[in-house]
Amino acid sequence: MVNFVSILAVALLAVSQGVEAKNCKARLHYCGRGLLNKGNYYDQIIEALTGAGQPTDTDHVNSSLFYCKTDGNIIFQSYCGSGGCVNGGAGNSDYC
Incomplete structure (x- = not known):
């Protein structure tokens, strides 16, 4: 029984x-x-886009750039438009 509890604790x-x-x-x-x-x-x-007065359509959701604050919340930065939003790679910022 003790082993089961230990395994469960490690798994959690x-x-x-x-x-x-x-x-x-x-x-x-x-x-x-x-x-x-x-x-x-x-x-x-959606909250960040709305707060910045931006549309909340699928394109704006996917192709906008957001800043990650130290508390894990995000802030709208810009809509990347037709050029799209580009993945900057592991450990790097994305960009328009």
Whole structure:
């Protein structure tokens, strides 16, 4: 029984760390599409777009650039438009 509890505790710790790793990395810029792939950012994206007076259509959700604050919240930066939002690669900011 003790081994089962120990295994369960280790498994729960691993899962909780995996969920934590899904947050955006502070001080980097992310395309909306990248945030959606990283985790459940849809509501935050809609809130950031609305707060900036931007449309909330699918193109603006996916092709806008957002800044990741130190608390994990995001701030709208710009809409990338027809040029699209470009993934900057691991550890780098995305850009228009």
